[in-house]
Amino acid sequence: MYGADSVNDDDSERTAFRKAEKKYRLYYDHSTKSSKRKKQPRPVDLSEVIDFKSVLDSFNRNNELPPGISVLQRDFNQPVFCLENRPGFYFIPGVLSIEEQCQWIKESLTSFPQPPNRTNHNAIYGPIHDLFIAAKERKVFVEEESLSTGLDCNSNFPSGDVNASRWKFSEGSDVLSRGDTRKSVSATVLLRKLRWSTLGLQFEWSKRNYDVSLPHNKIPHGLCQLAKKMAAPAMPLGEEFQPEAAIVNYFGLGDTLGGHLDDMEADWSKPIVSMSLGCKAIFLLGGKSRQDTPFAIFLRSGDVVLMAGEARECFHGVPRIFTDEENAEIIHLEQQFSCEDDLCFLEYIRNSRININIRQVF
Ligand SMILES: O=C(O)CCC(=O)C(=O)O
Numbered sequence: 062m063y064g065a066d067s068v069n070d071d072d073s074e075r076t077a078f079r080k081a082e083k084k085y086r087l088y089y090d091h092s093t094k095s096s097k098r099k100k101q102p103r104p105v106d107l108s109e110v111i112d113f114k115s116v117l118d119s120f121n122r123n124n125e126l127p128p129g130i131s132v133l134q135r136d137f138n139q140p141v142f143c144l145e146n147r148p149g150f151y152f153i154p155g156v157l158s159i160e161e162q163c164q165w166i167k168e169s170l171t172s173f174p175q176p177p178n179r180t181n182h183n184a185i186y187g188p189i190h191d192l193f194i195a196a197k198e199r200k201v202f203v204e205e206e207s208l209s210t211g212l213d214c215n216s217n218f219p220s221g222d223v224n225a226s227r228w229k230f231s232e233g234s235d236v237l238s239r240g241d242t243r244k245s246v247s248a249t250v251l252l253r254k255l256r257w258s259t260l261g262l263q264f265e266w267s268k269r270n271y272d273v274s275l276p277h278n279k280i281p282h283g284l285c286q287l288a289k290k291m292a293a294p295a296m297p298l299g300e301e302f303q304p305e306a307a308i309v310n311y312f313g314l315g316d317t318l319g320g321h322l323d324d325m326e327a328d329w330s331k332p333i334v335s336m337s338l339g340c341k342a343i344f345l346l347g348g349k350s351r352q353d354t355p356f357a358i359f360l361r362s363g364d365v366v367l368m369a370g371e372a373r374e375c376f377h378g379v380p381r382i383f384t385d386e387e388n389a390e391i392i393h394l395e396q397q398f399s400c401e402d403d404l405c406f407l408e409y410i411r412n413s414r415i416n417i418n419i420r421q422v423f
Contacts, residue, residue, distance in 0.1 A: 076351035078320045078376055085343045085357060085380040087315050105381075110343060110357040113142055113154040113364070133294055141294045141367075144356060147346060149332075149372030151295050157336060157363040161287065163397050166338050167406055168281070169415045173309050174258040177276040181256045186228045192255065195248035197405045200230040202251060204244040252409070255311050260284075262306040262422055270325055271306060271422055280304050280419070288334045288419040295332035295367040302331060305422040312342065312382045312414040320347060320355075320378040323368070326422050332369035335418040338362050339410040340382050340389040347376035361390050382414045 074080050089100040111130075119125050120140055126132065133141040133151060142152045157165075174180045176188035183189075186202065195202070205227055236245055263275040280288075285304045292302035310318060323333055337360040344366070347355035355376070360366070368375070383389050391410060398407035 077354040078345065078347045078351040078378075081345050081347075081355045081357060082317070082320065082378065082380040085345070086317055087381055102385075107343075110359055112359050113152045114359070114361060116142060117154045135294050137294045144346070147348075147356070147372055147375060149295070149368060149370030150346060150375070151332070151367040151369075152358070153291065153294070153365040153367070155361065155363045156291065156365050157287075157338075159363075159393050159397050162338055162363050162394065163403075163406070165284070165336065165417060166394070166410055166415060168284075169258075169309050169311070169338065169417065170252075170406065170409060172281075173260055174255060177263075177278060178258050178260055179263055179275070180258040182251060182254070186251075189228075189251070191230075192248060192252055193405070195230045196252040198248075199233045200248045201233045201236045201245050202228050202248055203231045203236055203241070204228055253313055256316070257311065258309045260307040260309065261304065264306060264308060264325070280307055284417070284419070291336070291365050292332050292334045292367065292419075295369040297330055302334070303421045304334075304419045307417055307419040310379075310416040310418070312340075312379065312416070314382065314384045314412055316382065318379040320345065320351060320376040322376060323373065323418075323420070326420050328421065328423070329373040330370060331421040332367040333373070333418050333420050335366040335368070335416060337364045337366075338415040338417070339394070340384050340391060340412070340414045342379050342382040342414050345376075345378050345380060346372075349374045349376075351376055362394060379416075384412045 074083065085105060088103040090103050091100060116127060116130060117140060120132065126142075129145050131143050131145055133143055135141065137153075139153065139156060142154070144150050144152075170193045174192055175190060180189070182192075189202070230248060231245075233247065235241075236243075261277060261280040262271045262273060263277050264270075265272040265275070279285075284307070288304045288307075289302045296302055312318070326333075339362055341362070342360045344358045344360045345355040346358060347353050353376075360379075368377070389411070394410055395407060398404065398410070
């Protein structure tokens with residue numbers, strides 16, 4: 062599902078969804094003007110991308126909506142837009158306050174990847190504590206020699222965590238000065254390669270289901286409250302959303318989320334609540350077949366998407382994030398994260414996007 066590298070060209074145009082992914086993903090042109098080859102992002106035609114920020118502006122100004130877009134007639138404190146051809150898909154532009162965006166960016170980097178929550182790094186390194194702090198302190202993750210032989214890895218750790226505890230953060234200078242031959246990786250690289258963490262009930266990617274036997278903490282109360290509020294427009298009348306699991310996706314420049322369905326939850330009448338934080342992205346919302354031409358939609362920091370009912374059967378993915386100043390649209394975050402203590406968050410989010418999607422599993 063995840064990818065940061067090239068699409069196999071033979072496959073790339075096999076379906077309408079693939080074709081759209083190829084159209085929007087980041088490619089580089091190599092300029093040979095100077096002796097040094099310089100990578101330039103290939104320009105992409107964004108004229109067909111639906112921009113719900115503009116839709117909201119014109120709706121607020123003169124009550125007008127473009128063809129194919131309607132507004133949900135339900136009590137919510139701001140307009141909720143729907144795509145007439147994709148029932149069950151809802152878009153709430155810019156609904157998260159700047160303070161909420163900053164809070165959840167911070168949590169996504171500090172507390173959400175903490176064990177027992179799992180991340181994509183578990184399978185290789187075991188549980189990692191305090192990765193963000195280690196990256197801030199320029200630490201290096203080192204494989205401990207003393208434990209690397211004769212350890213019955215399988216006995217101590219849950220599945221997928223077989224290498225746990227063999228790795229430890231060290232001061233970067235210690236490792237370098239000793240001409241150390243142990244395997245090592247800088248915390249900064251690990252942070253850049255953090256692609257997901259899971260909250261609440263833990264999702265087992267290899268089996269594509271929730272493994273309720275895995276140790277887990279409840280989703281934090283504040284996030285539950287926010288998700289319940291955001292889910293309300295898409296909930297069956299009189300019912301309240303029960304957040305039980307969440308996946309946090311982390312995107313750096315060139316990272317993509319390939320077209321997929323979220324079909325592992327029991328009751329599709331309940332929405333997935335999906336929040337965007339950080340750099341702007343393109344979201345592709347296809348149909349029930351990969352052959353259906355997807356809608357391309359901008360996602361900005363503070364936007365919330367709800368997918369319920371029939372929309373749960375629609376392929377979707379993220380082929381592109383924008384990190385350049387003009388397109389990333391994170392000036393408000395730059396202002397909010399300007400104090401000394403927050404610069405580490407700013408450094409990360411300037412080149413990244415975070416998505417938190419919250420689910421009711423049962
Ligand atoms: O990053 C996004 O906005 C979409 C995330 C998503 O589709 C997923 O995690 O299933």
